[in-house]
Amino acid sequence: MSEPLRPSDPSRIADFRLLRRLGTGGMGVVYLGRTDSGRLAAVKVIRTEGTTDDGFRTRFARETELARRVESPWVVPMLGADA
Structure with a gap:
């Protein structure tokens, strides 16, 4: 089940235009994204706390x-990853 983006959600991340929220969990939020060429992808965004923990x-x-x-x-x- 997906839900609309929230006002606080970004509209783009890297090469992906975000379309909807696919889910949230302990690590962060997963969005449905689309590249400029039309390819769909799940875009996982890690919570800020995780990015500072080695x-x-x-x-x-x-x-x-x-x-x-x-x-x-x-x-x-896997299309790409960046911490």
């Missing part, structure tokens, strides 16, 4: 590296 940043980097290696017709590909 241990968290290490885990995040490890998680994104492992996600990049997964190739399957049933798994959405």
Whole structure:
């Protein structure tokens, strides 16, 4: 289930125009985004507290590296990551 963007949400992140909120959790917010070329993507935004925690940043980097290696017709590909 998705919901509309809130007034406090950004309208763009990196190369993605944000369309809706897909969900929120302990790590942050996940948005539905679209590139200028029309490609849809889930855009995960980490809470600010996590970005200043070196241990968290290490885990995040490890998680994104492992996600990049997964190739399957049933798994959405990793398009990019930046802590």
